[in-house]
Amino acid sequence: MTQLTLVIGNKNYSSWSLRFWLLMKQLGLKFNEIRISLYNNLDYASKIRQYSPSGKVPVLLHDTQTVWDSLVICEYLAETFPALQCWPEDKVARAFARSISAEMHSGFQNLRQNMPMNCRTKYPGKGLAPGVQQDIDRITNIWQESRQEFGNGGNFLFGNFA
Numbered sequence: 001m002t003q004l005t006l007v008i009g010n011k012n013y014s015s016w017s018l019r020f021w022l023l024m025k026q027l028g029l030k031f032n033e034i035r036i037s038l039y040n041n042l043d044y045a046s047k048i049r050q051y052s053p054s055g056k057v058p059v060l061l062h063d064t065q066t067v068w069d070s071l072v073i074c075e076y077l078a079e080t081f082p083a084l085q086c087w088p089e090d091k092v093a094r095a096f097a098r099s100i101s102a103e104m105h106s107g108f109q110n111l112r113q114n115m116p117m118n119c120r121t122k123y124p125g126k127g128l129a130p131g132v133q134q135d136i137d138r139i140t141n142i143w144q145e146s147r148q149e150f151g152n153g154g155n156f157l158f159g160n161f162a
């Protein structure tokens with residue numbers, strides 16, 4: 001019997017955390033959740049370090065294995081549970097999905113810095129610093145292209161979720 005635990009921050013403020021919680025829920029995986037409240041107390045960093053060598057969340061604990069950094073967690077889940085289809089089945093769609101995921105993982109710094117996530121509220125126009133609109137335009141473009149090229153089979157960017 002394998003034990004999966006996802007260590008995350010606050011789902012409202014940490015998009016890194018929310019993404020993996022959503023993915024694992026959507027895949028129907030049974031997992032424990034350890035939630036660490038980020039930034040609002042002094043010892044959150046040492047709590048994260050109990051689980052994460054990088055000092056960042058998300059972290060996946062699978063039996064004795066520790067897996068950190070979003071894209072690697074995604075690849076690990078895909079390898080460990082191949083029947084769940086973490087990535088699109090079609091090779092061309094899969095390459096596109098991996099490309100935009102990597103682009104998201106390493107990019108959009110202007111947007112990240114100036115418009116941090118907070119799902120509970122709206123601040124229209126706040127944080128529209130130089131470069132932010134270009135990031136937003138690129139994301140819109142990614143979504144449109146994904147839907148147009150690969151979205152026929154369902155309502156997600158690549159059609160059906162899995």
Ligand SMILES: N[C@@H](CCC(=O)N[C@@H](CS)C(=O)NCC(=O)O)C(=O)O
Pocket residue numbers: 009013014015016017038045055056057058068069070071105
């Ligand atoms: N490259 C990492 C980045 C993760 C990341 O930046 N996580 C933030 C969550 S908002 C974090 O752990 N911040 C805590 C800190 O920097 O002290 C990944 O892809 O998982």
